[in-house]
Amino acid sequence: MISVEHLSKRYGRHAAVDDVSFRCEPGTVTGFLGPNGAGKSTTLRMICGLTPPTAGGATVDGRPYRQLANPGREVGVLLDASAQHAGRTGREALAVAAYTMGVDRREVGAKLEQVGLDAAAAKRRVRAYSLGMRQRLGLALALLGDPRVLILDEPANGLDPEGIFWMRGLLRDFADRGGTVLLSSHLLREVEAVADRLVVIGGGRIVAQGDKTELLAGGGTIVRARDVAALRRALDAAGLAVADAADGLVVRADGEAVGQAAVDAGVALTELRPAGGGLEQLFLTLTAAESTKEADQ
Structure with missing residues (x-):
């Protein structure tokens, strides 16, 4: 579990992060969203002990990151895919990390295979890797110690659509096995597909x-x-508020409740979607409102 309590970071008079609090529970993927400069990366760096907070604090399983005896065995971190020794091969990079964490070296090959880096890729120098390959190697490093928590900053950058789909499955499986995932990404549709909870930050503050x-x-x-007509009767019978819309009926309820009402009445649906345009529209609405507040101050 990750717990962030009243976390703040100031640089002079500028508040990069301002009184941020949230929790990430085991068995869940938490999407951490915000525009560039909102404070996402600074928050993640403070959680991982790389940037000292001005106020507040963060813990992983009840302890600050810097107090973890062997952090890599408890928290898998990927904040910058390029922060790897360019002169080492992929296999060497994992072997050094395995030695440092006390992990069986046989795990090196297993993790390379898990992230889709074959034997030829494992022998190449990291400097010759594409961004997508570096992301995969970074994920292998994060997973190497078999941690219970993953903290990932833009892990899908450089991945092709197939790679993004693969990563979605990997993170979902990790959480479904009881792991905790904190995921920062600009790929809103992918976050919407995999996340259980959302934390939206704007101007250094939590906006939702x-x-x-x-x-x-x-x-x-x-x-x-x-x-x-049958659909409207089904929704009325379920006690759901219904109104006409240009592209169908709009119901003041979530998609699961609407779908269940239709199933119970035997009504076949041709479309079912959030009225607000999904996560993308929610994100734009929330961050635009925060930008307006800042401009007025």
């Missing part, structure tokens, strides 16, 4: 956080069916 379904349900759900 909570269960993904609840946050995205704020604008309701758009639903359509060939038999509109």
Whole structure:
């Protein structure tokens, strides 16, 4: 579990991070979102003990990162895929990390295989890696110590669509096995697909956080069916508030509740989606509101 309590970081008069608090629970993926300069990377660096906070603190399983006896065995971190020794091969980079953490060297090959770096790639110098290959190597390093927590900053940068889909499955599987994932990414559709919870930061402050379904349900759900009358009766019977919209019916409930009402009534749906445009629209609305506040100050 990751716990962030009233975390702040000031550089002179500028507050890069201002009283940020949130928790990441085991068995979940938390999407950490915000525009450039919002304070995401600074927050992650403070959690990992790389940047000292001005106020507040952060713990992993109840302890500050710097107090962990063998951090790599408890927390897998990928903050910068380029922060690797360019002269080493991929296999050498993992072997050094395995020795440092006291991990069986047989895990080196297993982790390279897990992230999709074959024998030829493992023998190449890191300087010859593409950005996508460096991301995969960084993930292998993060996973090497079999940690219970992953902290990842833009891990999908440089990956092709197949690689992004692969990463989504890897993170989902990690969380489903009881792990804790804190994921910062600009790829909003991928975050929406994999995250359980969302934390949105703007101007160094938390502007929204909570269960993904609840946050995205704020604008309701758009639903359509060939038999509109039957659909409306089903929604009315379920006690859900319904209104007409240009592209269907808008329901003041989340998609799961709307879909269940349709299933119970035997109504086949042709469309079911968040009325607000999904995570992308939520993100733009929240961060735009924060930018307006800053401009007014």
